[in-house]
Amino acid sequence: MMQVLHVDDEPVILEMTQFFLERSGEVQVTTCTSAEEALGLIESTEFDAVISDYEMPGMNGIDFLFELRCAGITVPFIIFTGRGREEVVIEALNQGADFYIHKGGEARSQFAELRNAVRQAVEKYQADQEVRVSERRISEIFHHLPDATFAVDCGGRILAWNRAMEEMSGVAAREIVGTGGHVYASPFYGISRPTLVDALLHPGEEVDAAYTVIQQEKGLIIAETEEASVDGRPAVLWAKVTLLYDQNGNVAGAIESVRDITAQKQAEKELILAGEYRRTLIEAHIDPLVTIGPDRRITDVNAATETLTGLGRTALIGTDFCSLFTDPGRAEDVCKMVMADGAVREYPLAIQGADGDVCPVLFYGTIYLGRDEEARGVFAELHAPLPGGGEQGICRVMAPSLPG
Template identity: 40%
Template sequence: MISVLFVDDEPVLVDIGRLFLKRAGDFSVTGVLSGQEAVRLLQENTYDVIISDYQMPGMNGIELLRFVRKQCGDIPFILFTGRGDEAIAGDAVNTGVDFYVQKGGDPKLQFADIAHKIETAVERRRALQAIKASEQRFHDIINFLPDATFAINTEGIIIAWNREIERITGTRAEDMIGRGAYSHAVPFYGSRRPMIIDLLLRPDPGVEASYPSLHRENSIITADGVLYIAGRKHFFLARASFLYDQHGKIAGAIESLRDITPQKESEEKLIRIIQHLPVGLQLFRIEADGRLVCHGGNPAAEEMTGMSGRCAPGKVIEEVFPDDEGRKICIICRKIAMEGGRDSIDNVPLSADGCVKHYNIRMFQTDPGEVAVLYI
C-alpha cells in the first residue's frame, strides 16, 4: 500500500481526493489543511508521496516543497494547484517537484491521472533506492575484501577503491574515486599506464607483452609481478574480471591484488636451500597431455648421478629413468603425483657416462600433480 499525505486548505477537496484516490488504487491517504500541519506530521511519520496545493495561508506549496527536500530527501512531491502561473511551475521544477498538476475538470479523471502519477513517482523512487542500495552493498563488499581491490567503469573512471588498497598505497579513496586516465596505476608505478584491468576492457598485445606471466581464461586475466610501494619490493598476484549491470551488459571491471610477498620470499629462500642441498632433488609435474615432465632440479642431482642431459627441464620421466628399474620408479612417481603420499626404493642402480652408481630414491608429492625425487 502507498501512503499519501494530501495537503490542501479546502476541506471538501481533501475529502474528495481521499475518496477518489482510495478507489483508484492501493492508497492510504492522510489529509491535512495546512503546510504547517503537514510539517508536523512529516516530523513524526513517513509517507511514500506528498500531494500539496500551492496557495495556502501561512506556508504555500513551494515552501512546503523546500522543507521536504531539505528535511525528508527525495520523497515524491506533486504540486496540485489552481493557478497556471509559469513562474510557479518553474519555481516548482527548480525546487525538485516530481509532477505539477493544475486543478480543474472532471475530478474522477483528474484524480485517476494523479493516481497514475503517484504510482509512477513511487516506482521510480523505489527503483532508484534499490540501485543505491545495490551500489552501497557493492561498496561495502569491496571495502571488506582482504585483498587490495579497485574498480573502474568502461571509460576507465575509478568507481571503487577499498580500504586495503588505501592501506598498502597510502592513497585515500576520496582522492581516487572519480579520476580516470590510468590514475589507478600511479600509486603502484608512479606513472599513468595500463594495468591488467585495462587490458581486460581494451586488449593491447604490445602492453600485454610487458606482463610475461599474464594468463587469460574466459573473461578473467591473472598475472603476477613485482611492484615497489613506499620504497619496498612487493610481489603481487593480480586478478581482473568484468563488472556487469542489471541487464548483463559490461559496466566496467574490477581488479584485486593479493600481496604474496611472504610466500615469494619463502619460495626464494627454499630455492636457495634446495640449490645447496647435499642430496639430489628433481621435480616432475603432470602436463596437460598427461606426460610427467621434469621441471628442474638442484646441482647435486646432476653431480651425484652424472645425468645432466637427462635431468634437464622438459624431459619426460621415462627419459630420466629408461631401464627396467627406472620403469618402476616412473610408475610410482606418477601414482604419487596423482594420488599423493610417499614411497622409496633403496639401492637403485643408475647408469651415467658408462658408470653405475647406487642410490636410495625417495619420492613424495609436493603439490597436486607434482612429485619430488630425492637421490640419497
C-alpha cells in the first residue's frame, strides 16, 4: 500500500482527499496543515509520495518542495492547488514537482486524476530507484573486475575506466573518462590509435595486424598482441572485447578487458626451449632412453628405444611403462619401491620386444623431485647383463624434465 503525505491548510480539502484516495484500498493518507509540520513528519516517517497545496501560511508548496530537494529527499511530489497561474506551474516543475493538478470541478474525476498521478509518480520513482540500484551494482562489479577494463560508446568516447585499469595504465579514471580520439590506447602503445574495441564497433574494418586473433564471432573478439608496453617495458597483452547494449537491446558501445600475459608467454617459451633441449639430449644418446611420469605412463622416447621395443614413438607415448616387461607386476612393484624409498639398484626384469624376443635387464631407479619437493617421476636405467656377468648394453629410463 502506498503511503502518501497530504499537506494543505484547509481541513475540508484534507478530509475529502483522504476519503477519495483511501477508498481504492491502495493508498493510505497522512495529513497535516503546514509545510513546517510536514518536514518534521518526513524526518521520522517514510512516504511514497507527497501531495501539497501551493498557497499556505508560512511556507508555500514550492518552497516546501525546494527544502525537500535541498535535503536530498527525492520522494515524488504533486502540487494540488487552486492557483493556476502559468508561472507557478513552470516554477513547480522546474523545482522538481512530478505533477501539477488544479483543484476544482467535479470531485470524482478530480480525485481520480489525483489518484492516477500518485500511482504514476510512485511507479516511476520506484522504477528509477531500481535502475539506480542496478546501475550502482553494475558499477561496483565493473570496478572490482580483476582484469583492467574500460568501456566506450559507439563514438569511441570513454564511459568507464575501472580500478584495475587505473593501476595497469597509471591513468586515473577522472583524467580520461569522457575523452575520445582513441586516447585509451596511449598508455599501452604510446600513441592514440584504434585498438581491438574499434574493430568490434566497426565490423567492416579488419583487426589490426598487430593482433593475433584467438577467437572472433558476433559481438566478441579475443586476441593477443606483442606490440605493447606496460610501465615502459615491452609487454604481451591479451584482450577481450564484447559489445555493450542499452535497455532496448541496441548496441551502445563496447567493453575491452586487457591482461598482461608477458610472464606467462615467457614461461611458455622457456618450457618449449626446455622440451627441445631435452629432446636433443634424448635423441643424441646411442642407448634407449624413455621418460616416465609418476603414473608410470611413457611421455617420451628416443630412436634407440623404438629399435629395442620394435614400436614407434607414437605407439609408445602414453602407454604404461610396466607393460613393456614380461612381468608387468614386478615392474610396477619396483616403480613403487623407487617412489617409496627414493632409489632401487640391480632389480632383475625382462623386457619383451614387439618381435617376441626377451631381453633380461637390471633395473636401476632414482626418484625425481620438483622444486616443491614433490615426486615428479622416476629416473631409471635398464642394463642388459652379458653372459657370465658384466653388461653388454644399457637401456636408460628417466623422469621427464618437468617445470618447477
